[in-house]
Amino acid sequence: MRMRILEISVGAFVLAGVVALVGLALNVSGLNLSNSDNTYTVYARFENIGGLTPRAKVTMSGVAIGEVADITLDRDMLMARVAMNIHGNVDFLSVDSSASILTAGLLGEQYIGISVGAEDENLKDGAYIEDTQSALVLEELIGKFLFNEVSE
Amino acid sequence: MNQLALLGHAALSKLAAFGRAGMMLFQSLVAKPQPVIMFPLFVKQVYFVGVLSLIIIVVSGLFIGMVLGLQGYTILVDYGSEQAVGQMVALSLVRELAPVVTALLFAGRAGSALTAEIGLMKATEQLSSLEMIGVDPLRRIVAPRFWAGFVCLPILSAIFALVGVYGGAIVGVEWLGIYDGSFWANMQNSVDFYDDVLNGLIKAVVFGFVVTWIAVFQGYDCMPTSEGISQATTKTVVYASLAVLGLDFILTAVMFGEL
Structure with missing residues (x-):
């Protein structure tokens, strides 16, 4: 059980990191991928x-x-x-x-x-x-x- | 003559320490991958190094963002350009403060703990015992801790930057009444994802490498006494902070300074 809680919290941590990066990309830097190529x-x-x-x-x-x-x-x-x-x-x-x-x-x-x-x-x-x-x-x-x- | 010899001795021992640090890193990381054994150890270290550092990172990120918002506002309002607060907060956080402050806090919070833990293992001869039963302590003890620090610092830095930006927004938009739209629009116009956010993350990756490397090496290389452990812990924090600040200048010069 101890290992399970640990794994869950690590998973949440990694997820928080990804969310933070996406937030930085979309909200802070206003990254717009859709019409960059065309x-x-x-x-x-x-x-x-x-x-x-x-x-x-x-x-x-x-x-x-x-x-x-x-x-x-x-x-x-x-x-x-x-x-x-x-x-x-x-x-x-x-x-x-x-x-x-x-x-x-x-x-x-x-x-x-x-x-x-x-x-x-x-x-x-x-x-x-x-x-x-x-x-x-x-x-x-x-x-x-x-x-x-x-x-x- | 004696002084000269002393100087030479000091220089040589520093060089030898560099060599040992390199050897240690090479031996602990370059080996046959054993994902089944190593992955649970790695996850456990990510918990200790990353998850438990989260509180200090979030709290300090929030306050640094709020202070930036407040300071920026009081200066910029004189020039009638308080909408630029968002841009100032975001750029200074994403480019500089998030990687550097996170690395400094990380060195104090997690680096010193890594050093003390490995140093105590050495002092109580747990490392020698591992070696005696045929387990390589470099691979079992050092490698997962190193990887955990390497992975965690960029994540923590991204969280720090985002929390800081929202801290600045709370102070600027909610309390001081900067117009919401221009606050975010100015920020999004001036912050570039590749030039600013990704370069900030590269900084964090480099700092993660250096800080964790210094921390595990100081623990592994310390004198196996209680005094030695205390010295090694101090050295970790001092060396890691100096390395972070020095490397930050070099990285900034390369990334943003157009040198």
Whole structure:
């Protein structure tokens, strides 16, 4: 009987460990396995990406629809080229959609907001979003402001 | 000249201890598996090392989470960003505090007990008697205890992290009135399962290995006297804590520091 209680408590202990791990995965880290594989990639070129990093979210009307996969420098156009993984079920982004780099709050992280255009044709895997708007860089804004003040 | 010789002697004996520890580990773990005999012994040790440590882990996890929530709130509320408390509590617990504090508590609660138990077995010549009747004490005594510690620490660390996060949520959301949704949403946005939770667990696995190894070795290698046992127990707690804190820095640098 002693051995039996011992085994039961060890079983409960191991189970508690598994439950804790699952809780950490689902509740704390918000792990979402369901639509992680089914994505397609679209690209966009930006003049300036500011503080955008890989894994930053891509949103449409504030809803997360994907994440930034990769940021490289386009050698020919001398612009930043951002690759975005968009969830497969979001397949209605028209070819004239625009992408802009936005900031969450005053000091928050930067993310990409996509707004859909009017064309009937949709973006396919590997397509480029042509209409882009760069990140607002605070120093540039202040610089412009000062320059205007001086010229007046 | 005498001092130099003393230094050399001390260095050599430390090296020899490392060698003995490695030999002991190798001899107790690398052998023909005997699941029928070993598994009940292992389960018994999981009970002593893991289940009985559960209370101290849960209580300290809860209080550490609550303190983190309180401290984070009082600072972040000045900047109007008290929603970030969830993110702060979860990241600091999952990445750092859960593995490290669990390992430190584990060294104090279970490591010292392992050392004292094995040391007393050695002092009362139970280990020699086992050897005399043809049972390898390394396999029968040391191996199940080692595996139990190795398995238990990651489990305890996961429980610690989860209880701590809920402790932080109790203080932050229930008492201080942070908005429920943004508390959890900020946390889930910033905590990544692979980068944060799994790396924290890897830390716990490494600490489990080191702490249990130190504990069983100090017990097995102690002077077979009452004084020797007390010294070995002290050494277990001191060495294990130092090893955990030192290794934590190295692991953090490799995992999160982009070195």
